[in-house]
Amino acid sequence: AQSVTQLDSQVPVFEEAPVELRCNYSSSVSVYLFWYVQYPNQGLQLLLKYLSGSTLVKGINGFEAEFNKSQTSFHLRKPSVHISDTAEYFCAVTKTGGTSYGKLTFGQGTILTVHP
């Protein structure tokens, strides 16, 4: 079974500052990794994904994440945040194959609050 731990439940930051949201995962098999964002009263929107290839993945809205297999981490970063980035962010994993392929296991979420 897979599990995901998001190390910070809340991250406050000032506008234009850099931010890192941390995600560690545990799995006995190969996984794909994802970051989703959820704005208030909305569904989840994909920010970026790691399936294979370069370990540095770029996504929408200026976000990027780095897959570190040895540390089983997939931290999300943005060099300069905006007020509009205020939302909840979820890290998720899925097996690369087998039964229940595509089933996402989510972390608990990190609430990012950007202050002016």
Place this chain on the structure above:
Amino acid sequence: EAGVAQSPRYKIIEKRQSVAFWCNPISGHATLYWYQQILGQGPKLLIQFQNNGVVDDSQLPKDRFSAERLKGVDSTLKIQPAKLEDSAVYLCASRPLDIAKNIQYFGAGTRLSVL
């Protein structure tokens, strides 16, 4: 292209009542998921369909929850009877069959309050 449609957006019921949620996935998406998101937690998979067949319902509380996708398109999730702990947002997601496009698209969800 149209996104995943869910209705209703909000529902308030009393415990022991029944409730049903509806989901219409993106056209052509073979795989459909129902997730339960309790406040302060990440979404948890309840059931996964591929076309009209169940792939995984291991975390569905089958004594009270049921789901169907009869024609392999839209789906309904039912709770009967509801308990207080069922208060949550119920998210529907769909994914195309092509495994190279391993992205799930989520609807806006149905927020259920059980009083």
